[in-house]
Amino acid sequence: MNPPSAHFLREDLRDFAGYASARMQAGGARIRLDANEAPWPSAGDDAARLRRYPDPQPRALVTALAALYGVDDARLLLTRGSDEAIDLLLRATCAPGRGAIVTTPPTFGMYAVCARLHGARVAEVPLRDAGDGFAADLGAVGDAVLAADARLVFLCSPGNPTGDVVPLDGIATLARRLAGRALVVVDEAYGEFAGVASAASLPEAASNVVVLRTLSKAHALAGARVGCAIAPPAIVAALRRCQAPYPLPAPSVAAALAALSPRALARTRARVRRIREARDRLATRLRALPAVRRVDASGGNFLLLRLVDPDAALARLHEAGIAVRDMRAASGLSDAIRATVGTTRQNAALVEALAAAGEGA
Ligand code: PMP
Numbered sequence: 087m088n089p090p091s092a093h094f095l096r097e098d099l100r101d102f103a104g105y106a107s108a109r110m111q112a113g114g115a116r117i118r119l120d121a122n123e124a125p126w127p128s129a130g131d132d133a134a135r136l137r138r139y140p141d142p143q144p145r146a147l148v149t150a151l152a153a154l155y156g157v158d159d160a161r162l163l164l165t166r167g168s169d170e171a172i173d174l175l176l177r178a179t180c181a182p183g184r185g186a187i188v189t190t191p192p193t194f195g196m197y198a199v200c201a202r203l204h205g206a207r208v209a210e211v212p213l214r215d216a217g218d219g220f221a222a223d224l225g226a227v228g229d230a231v232l233a234a235d236a237r238l239v240f241l242c243s244p245g246n247p248t249g250d251v252v253p254l255d256g257i258a259t260l261a262r263r264l265a266g267r268a269l270v271v272v273d274e275a276y277g278e279f280a281g282v283a284s285a286a287s288l289p290e291a292a293s294n295v296v297v298l299r300t301l302s303k304a305h306a307l308a309g310a311r312v313g314c315a316i317a318p319p320a321i322v323a324a325l326r327r328c329q330a331p332y333p334l335p336a337p338s339v340a341a342a343l344a345a346l347s348p349r350a351l352a353r354t355r356a357r358v359r360r361i362r363e364a365r366d367r368l369a370t371r372l373r374a375l376p377a378v379r380r381v382d383a384s385g386g387n388f389l390l391l392r393l394v395d396p397d398a399a400l401a402r403l404h405e406a407g408i409a410v411r412d413m414r415a416a417s418g419l420s421d422a423i424r425a426t427v428g429t430t431r432q433n434a435a436l437v438e439a440l441a442a443a444g445e446g447a
Contacts (some may be wrong), residue, residue: 094237094269094294095324096181104327109139140336143326147339150346151314155299157286160319163326166333168275168298168313172240173200174325175271175296175315179237180206188230188239190222192247192416194273197240209234213248215418219382220248224256228263238269243285244276247413247424249384251280254288261290269321271296275313278304278358279365280385286316293318303387304358305345310338361387365427371437377444379421388426395443396421402443408436 108121118138127137143164152159165171179185183205189197190213201208209230213220222241231239239260243252252272261270272285274297286297300313312334315325344350369381369389377399380392393399396414400423403410413422425436 093266094179094321096179096185098181099178099324099327102327104329105331107139107142107331109142109332135336139332140334140339142329142332142334144334144339147312147334147342147346150343151299154346154351155284155286155297155314155316157291157316158319161286161291161316161322163315163317163322163329164334165313165315165329167302167311168273168300168315169196170329170333171298171313171315171325172196172271172273173203174328175238175269176200176204176206177328178321178324179269180204182206186234186236188227188234188236188268190227190241190245192220192245192413192419193240193242194246194275207234209236210417212417213245213250218380220245220250222250222252222256224252224260228260231264231268236268238271239264240271240273242273242275244274244280244385246276246386247388247390247411247416247419247422249382249386249388249390251282251385254283254285257285257295258288258290261288261293261295265290265294267294269294269296269317271298273298275300276303276386276388278354279362279387281362282385291316291318296321301342301345305342305354306357307338307341307345310341311335312338312342361427364430364433365389368427368433368437372440375437375440375444377440388424390419391423391425391440392419392421393423393443394421396423399423399440399443402439403436406435406439406442408432408439410436 121139123138147164148159148162152162186207186209187201188209188211191210198208211226211230214223227239241252257272274284277284284297285295288295297316302308365384372378372381377394378391379394382390411424413419413424
């Protein structure tokens with residue numbers, strides 16, 4: 087019999103074993119001639135670390151991340167950034183050309199991009215704009231999942247670019263409503279900056295909640311491309327069957343392990359606190375500027391700014407050599423930019439440039 091989680095998987099993949107790589111099969115052999123690797127180190131690599139294919143799911147990193155997020159090892163799949171986890175979820179659950187997902191725009195663009203590439207339909211339930219912040223309408227999200235017979239719903243908490251935090255009790259209620267029907271994916275790429283509990287702690291996470299985490303943001307390792315999906319073990323196993331044989335380069339694994347040492351974690355936590363304080367100070371300063379119409383409270387390491395004259399402000403920022411994310415193409419955000427919280431100096435430069443934009447208005 088299929089385990090309950092198998093409901094979510096594509097029917098045509100239920101007996102699919104995926105690729106069995108040499109590294110998955112290697113026992114304790116002394117002479118390894120099973121993966122067509124070179125017998126010598128790379129001519130350019132004195133340290134000789136990269137001759138072999140890497141472990142697909144290095145145990146030390148799985149264990150360290152599972153401990154960090156407070157979950158069992160069996161619930162954690164390492165991925166090449168959380169971007170890869172989004173793609174794997176689509177591939178494992180949506181039949182190409184037929185499946186559907188639900189998103190809550192304005193939200194992170196990769197959910198729709200991966201759906202499009204996979205031929206899955208996207209049903210949109212826009213976030214509600216209360217005038218001073220956005221919020222997901224989880225009742226409408228549940229209705230849309232059932233209407234579209236979607237297998238996946240992507241909630242982003244804190245939301246990119248809106249910064250809103252989806253309440254955990256709402257996620258739990260939605261997951262219970264969709265039990266056996268759909269996976270509720272909670273993308274917590276910015277979770278550290280929100281200061282609220284992770285959806286991975288919900289009892290519903292045992293059945294149909296998937297949490298995405300990444301080392302790219304709070305842990306300052308965007309270049310290493312290390313993330314993970316936290317899901318029921320049967321879903322972890324299914325995603326793994328869809329994954330490339332060697333998703334995590336060895337130097338990235340080493341960088342991730344270094345970032346997860348007790349000392350490094352203590353530094354990261356202190357830095358996260360600093361970013362949160364700087365974010366809230368920056369929001370207050372920006373709200374006082376004539377060029378800025380609105381700055382919502384944010385649970386992320388960024389702020390969404392609504393501008394009186396976005397063209398003029400963007401021109402000023404460009405002149406000052408400051409890159410921000412132009413959000414004007416996103417639904418409901420025709421006057422918006424998203425700015426990452428940087429160092430004290432960088433934040434001051436942002437305020438200064440936008441203050442100057444107001445003077446010209
Ligand atoms: N989710 C969200 C909400 C993001 O903003 C991003 C990166 N911008 C990602 C996932 C992907 O992060 P990564 O692949 O670096 O883990």
